[in-house]
Amino acid sequence: MNTAEPDCPQQWCTGGACDGARLDSLLTKEARWLWEQLAAKADRSGEPSMTGGTTVITAPAASTERAAVLGLLGSRILAPGERRRIRLEELTLRLRQHGDRLTPGAVAAHAAGRALGSAAAERARQLARTTRLRTLRARLADALPANARLRPSEEAWEELHRTGRVARLLQHPHPEQLLHTAAEVLRLLPPQGRVDRRLLAFTATGDPHGLDAGTDLAGLVLAEAAAAGLTTTGMPPRTAWGTLGIDLDRLGGGLLSLGVHPDGCHVPARFPLVLPPATLTEATWPAPPHANCWVFVTENPSVTTAALELPPSVPVRLLCTVGTPSATELDTVARLSDSGWSIAVRADFDASGIQHVRAVLRAVPRARPWRMNADDYVRSLHPAPFQSTALDTERLPETGWDPTLHTVMRAQGRPAYEEALLDGILDDIRHGRPRP
Structure with missing residues (x-):
């Protein structure tokens, strides 16, 4: 126990080494x-x-x-x-x-x-942390399925160390959780075929933006791919993800249309078409083939990507705003409604998503909110999100179509995403009308 006198207030000496010592003559400016x-x-x-x-x-x-x-x-x-x-x-x-x-x-x-001794002690602590993380990474790699597209190796750890990825891992506030989530991403990589990055991110993390450029998780996964020799560190991210079977919003840009096209536009039913503002401004829209035909308006390209996989016999009619709808896009949806189409609209459960739905409902008074009530929101909440983003409750608009939704979202304080309801969304599109 340290019994240092008051002249050692921070217990700089161990074992009371300075107790009763005459230090003044030793601690001169000259010495x-x-x-x-x-x-x-x-x-x-x-x-x-x-x-x-x-x-x-x-x-x-x-x-x-x-x-x-x-x-x-x-x-x-x-x-x-x-x-x-x-x-x-x-x-x-x-x-x-x-x-x-x-x-x-x-x-x-x-x-x-x-x-x-602080420098040596810090080195020892860093070594112990590094060893624990290296052991955890090896254990998570061993637990991956036999047909995993990417399995981190012990040899690749040295490459991660050389490129500075281990140092970044040590600086992360939750490095063990980051390794666990990266392993979940690797487990979900398709052994063959392809998957949308937002869907992969949502399934692994509860956030479709969890693998966006600049995130620690995306950086670690791509670093593992480069260390394993599947990609290179200088490869463009889009190319690197593509090598792993992951697609990056390849349908994004403008108003994305699937199965509903302007007059004079002759494309196959399953041909996704990006309609730029100039086209939207001049376009006229055909009348629906019969009464009560629905056009589904959504926010995220991942929904459009998933709809491409519906059976060819399903008459998909889907518009994707790819984020915040512009005034031109809102006018397009309004003119579709004026042509006789019924409009169902939905978006993510966050401040921006709620604002998107409100904008469409203002532009198209006959439009119907689609799977956008309080129960839908609660069902959308991921059970174990990875570093869940806090909901900006100060910017959260009122939800006049379901006031309870606004109350519940403020109480929960977490965003939720369209990907969580994908099965129900596709079921509605398959049946040609939104769920009541």
Whole structure:
């Protein structure tokens, strides 16, 4: 137990080494250079007492500073800039004349105003953390299925270390959770075929943006792919993800149309078409083939991508705003309604998504909110999100079509996403009308 006197308020010395010691004559301005050098040595070695072995000191230029330590280091005068090896046992014995338990490290700690050995202790802590993470990564890799598209290897760890990815992992606030989630992404990579990145991200993390560019998770997964030799570090991210069977919003841009096209546009029913603003401004729309025909308006390209897989016999009619709808896009939806189409609209359960739905309902008074009530929101909440983004409740608009939705979203404080309701969304599209 440290019993240091009040002159060691931060317990810089261990074992009460400074108790009763006379430090004033040692901690002079002229002698400070010696203690600073010993403190630096103690930090590197992790030995805070500095009572054994030898160390090398470099004499300062000032004669008064060299003379100040002459009695501690022996009778031979130091020359300016001289490097001399000193025996710490002998220095300790001379210091004991100033205190029964005094050590070179204790005096150096008082001169530096802190406990010594911090650098070595931090290195030891970092090594222990690195070892734990390396072991966890190996265990998670062993648990991947036999047909995994990418399995991290022990050899690849060294490549991650060389490229700085291990250092970034150590700086992450939750590195173990990051490794677990990265392993889940690797487990979900398709052994053959392809998958949309937003759907992959949502399934693995509860957030369709969890693998967006710039996230630590995306960086780690792509670094594992490069370390495994499947990609290269200089490869464009879109190309690297494509090598892993992952598609990046390849349908994005403008108003994305599937199965509902302007007059004079002759494309196959399953041909996704991006309609730029110039086209939308000039387009006229055909009347529906019969009464009560629905056009489904959604926010996320992943819904459009999933709808492509519905049976060819299903008459899919889907418009995707790919984010915030512009005034031109809102006018397009309004003109579809004026042509006789029924409009069902939905978006993510966040401030922007609610605002999107409100904008469509204002532009198209006959439009119907689609799977956008409080129960739908609760069902959409991911049970175990990875670093879930907080809902911006201050910006959350009112939900006039279901006031309870606004109350529940504020109470939960978490966003939810269209991908969570994908099965129900596709079922509605398959049957040609939104769920009541």
